[in-house]
Amino acid sequence: MSGLLSRRTLLTRRTEARAPSGPRPPWSVARFAEVCDGCGACLSSCLEHCLAKGADGLPVVDFAQGGCTFCGACDAACAPRAIDRAAADGLDRLPVLARLGASCISIQGVTCRLCGDPCLVRAIAFRPLPGGRVLPEIADQSCNGCGICVSACPVGALSMVAQAPSVRGLS
Structure with missing residues (x-):
């Protein structure tokens, strides 16, 4: 037993x-x-x-x-x-922000903008880099913590991290 x-x-x-x-x-x-x-x-x-x-x-x-x-x-x-x-x-909004990890294929030179396309608040922009690559950048003040970008990423390079309410203007 x-x-x-x-x-x-x-x-x-x-x-x-x-x-x-x-x-x-x-x-x-x-x-x-x-x-x-x-x-x-x-x-x-x-x-x-x-x-x-x-x-x-x-x-x-x-x-x-x-x-x-x-x-x-x-x-x-x-x-x-x-x-x-x-x-x-x-x-x-949720009290979290999107964070990009090193496994992002866009950073590694593969053309991918799947995280930015579904972002309704346009918190993810793509900065051109030399050699034709683009670097995804997340604007914390625009990110509403919805996490839609996380589920859109084919390699799981995005995560949501807790953010202090005072930093985001929340109380």
Whole structure:
């Protein structure tokens, strides 16, 4: 019996280790973990399917699944008002910024602009370099943290990193 319990414990630990850990959904209230009841209505209503259960069982944005278009479906589905667009002062952004990694094929000389094409706020620009290459550059002040660029990158060169609210003009 103890062998069975230890296998279950191991399986549980593996599952928890793989649980996504991203930012909370857009327009999450300050005391989100206290207000959210974990019902999952926001997850099932998300049109982009970018919300997932986090390690604590509450919703987070999982950029591996896709980016957020700020459609508002999660806000509309949230009965306890842990997600409240009206209380967010109209800010359609997440507290993360896109970061480019060394595996970017554009930096390595392959023509690619797949991360910039879907960027609705045009936070990614391409600076020409000698030899016909282009260097993707991310304007932090324009980036709304949607993560659409992450899911568009064919080599996984982009990631989303937490950003301090004061740096982005958020409070």
